[in-house]
Amino acid sequence: MSTPLLEIRNLSIAFHTETGVVEAVRGIDFTLAKGETLAIVGESGSGKSVTGLALTRLLPEPPARYVSGEILLEGRDVLKMKPDELRRIRGNRIAYVFQEPSTSLNPVFTIRWQIAEAIELHRPEVCDVDAEIVKYLELVGIVNPRQRMNDYPHQLSGGMQQRAMIAMALVCHPDLLVADEPTTALDVTIQAQIIDQLKVLKSQIDMAIILITHNFGIISGIADRVAVMFRGKIVEQGPTAEVLRNPQHPYTRALIDCIPKLGQRRKRLTTIDHAALEAL
Amino acid sequence: MFNYIIRRLLYSIPILLGVILITFTLDSVMMTPNEKASRVLGPKAVGKTRTEWIHNRGLDRPMPVQFVNYVKNLVTFNFGTTWVTGRDLSETFLQGVGPSLCITLPGFFAALLGSLGLALFQVFVRNSPVDRVLTLFSVALMSVPTMVYVIFAQAFLALNLRYFPAYGFAYEPGMLRFLLLPIVIFMLINIGYDARLYRAIFLEEIGQDYVRTAHAKGVSTARVLAVHVFKNGLIALITLVVAQLPKLILGSLLIESLFGIPGIGSMLVQAIQTGDQPVVMVSVFLGSALYLLSLIVTDILYAWADPRIRLS
Numbered sequence: 001m002s003t004p005l006l007e008i009r010n011l012s013i014a015f016h017t018e019t020g021v022v023e024a025v026r027g028i029d030f031t032l033a034k035g036e037t038l039a040i041v042g043e044s045g046s047g048k049s050v051t052g053l054a055l056t057r058l059l060p061e062p063p064a065r066y067v068s069g070e071i072l073l074e075g076r077d078v079l080k081m082k083p084d085e086l087r088r089i090r091g092n093r094i095a096y097v098f099q100e101p102s103t104s105l106n107p108v109f110t111i112r113w114q115i116a117e118a119i120e121l122h123r124p125e126v127c128d129v130d131a132e133i134v135k136y137l138e139l140v141g142i143v144n145p146r147q148r149m150n151d152y153p154h155q156l157s158g159g160m161q162q163r164a165m166i167a168m169a170l171v172c173h174p175d176l177l178v179a180d181e182p183t184t185a186l187d188v189t190i191q192a193q194i195i196d197q198l199k200v201l202k203s204q205i206d207m208a209i210i211l212i213t214h215n216f217g218i219i220s221g222i223a224d225r226v227a228v229m230f231r232g233k234i235v236e237q238g239p240t241a242e243v244l245r246n247p248q249h250p251y252t253r254a255l256i257d258c259i260p261k262l263g264q265r266r267k268r269l270t271t272i273d274h275a276a277l278e279a280l
Numbered sequence: 281m282f283n284y285i286i287r288r289l290l291y292s293i294p295i296l297l298g299v300i301l302i303t304f305t306l307d308s309v310m311m312t313p314n315e316k317a318s319r320v321l322g323p324k325a326v327g328k329t330r331t332e333w334i335h336n337r338g339l340d341r342p343m344p345v346q347f348v349n350y351v352k353n354l355v356t357f358n359f360g361t362t363w364v365t366g367r368d369l370s371e372t373f374l375q376g377v378g379p380s381l382c383i384t385l386p387g388f389f390a391a392l393l394g395s396l397g398l399a400l401f402q403v404f405v406r407n408s409p410v411d412r413v414l415t416l417f418s419v420a421l422m423s424v425p426t427m428v429y430v431i432f433a434q435a436f437l438a439l440n441l442r443y444f445p446a447y448g449f450a451y452e453p454g455m456l457r458f459l460l461l462p463i464v465i466f467m468l469i470n471i472g473y474d475a476r477l478y479r480a481i482f483l484e485e486i487g488q489d490y491v492r493t494a495h496a497k498g499v500s501t502a503r504v505l506a507v508h509v510f511k512n513g514l515i516a517l518i519t520l521v522v523a524q525l526p527k528l529i530l531g532s533l534l535i536e537s538l539f540g541i542p543g544i545g546s547m548l549v550q551a552i553q554t555g556d557q558p559v560v561m562v563s564v565f566l567g568s569a570l571y572l573l574s575l576i577v578t579d580i581l582y583a584w585a586d587p588r589i590r591l592s
Contacts, residue, residue, distance in 0.1 A: 056496070058492065058495055058496055083501075087498045087499075087500060088498065089498075090495065090496055090497065090498035091496060091497035091498035091499075092498055095496070095497075096493070096496040098489060098492065098493060098496075100489055103488065103489040103490065104489045104490060104492070104493045105490060105493065106490040106493070106494070106508055106511075106512070107490070107512065107586075107587075107588060108511045108512055108514075108515075108585070108586055108587060109508075109511070110587075117497065117499065118497045118498075121497065121498050121499065122498060152587040152588070154587070154588050165493075168497070
């Protein structure tokens, strides 16, 4: 079997805060093959975003500290890379889309300037930068890209901003796209559009996706596999359909129970007993 | 944009009128026309000379008429004469601007570059021991009173070591030796204060989401600071920097008078000491006008720095 694109082994991350040490990620393992889509699902504070940021060491150190483990990108340990090596994989091999597009884009630069910066960093061979930007804005479904690219972020709607973020992430042909709650800040119809867009892109571009979300509802059509995180640990992982149909861990069952179903009478949402689950 | 500037200029008129009204009232309350006349002509001048002096200046007319005349004179830059030397005031001010700018302009730019560099560097090494030492250094710089710098410079560098003249000013090829100490002191006073403010501005920006995005794109830390963070911090910076501009033209009161620089600052200190009211009144008027102008400049620069702000 060939080397997987990404292999996480026994990764633990702690934060040193004034009130003590918090272990955000506690010994997780997972692998990701080329072109595969993995959804990491979990509640707030379960360590899923921290895991995503850790892949290129984007967490500020300190307070973050990588306690143990390896992050192998095609066999090379990201945690042992020097700053300039890290810069070469950031945006180039692993690109990010973040939760809040309105604050994640720099407010004082045009969309064109921000995407051009990524191209100039990782693809200096591109001659016609504008044509490349237009191509990618078109790819993510922005109408009239030639005019839109000269807009500042505040001139675009939330959905358009997120599409621009995705275009900026894709423009350097990453092997892996980390989408960290890409739809949480958007309203429901736009959420669906963005997820559909990701599905379309996935079929067009050969790239792996890690989709970080707390919403089980959005993953079924897009993720090949799912990993459920709870309090810093991966409590269950497997093919998406299987986990959805037959969840093994009580936490996964509780999460799936919380998805509202059409035609069902409203009932109280399931709550979970953290202490009992922790004891498992 | 053009309409906006015109409107702002029109808004400044009532504010300036208010400033003039206050100084004019204070001036009239503090001294009667007779007292003014004997202040200028000397206590011995009585009778006809004094009445003529008062009549020539219109000081015997009703107050509202006096006020209107005073405003007319100010807006036509006919500032009158000083009481002490009897020289034309607009000429005196024009002469004072040169020496003042000789100190404040280089001092201002040196302080601006120094404090920006220091602030960006401190943000780069934030929360490290180096950062803390530099913060301590900034606090020390801003906490030492101007007098201490001046006394140290004059007593030690000028009188003991004879590196610089202690006092004086001349327009001549070697004038830098007169200027160096006051410029450096002007810079030192400002740099500590400004560096701390700028550091706080940049630190606030560094926690923003767009900084994380820039890092995630693979942008180097230096470029994130110098381009992404800097341009966003610029908006807050502009307010602080442009508000200093009137101060540059009006000079530094303390430094100029202690180093014998014949700028507007030392002129004003002298006028206060000798009770030369016209000089003080004109200074207040010019200072307010320049301040209002700098506020308009601030707004224009805002629109340039931040695309979200549109002037209309």
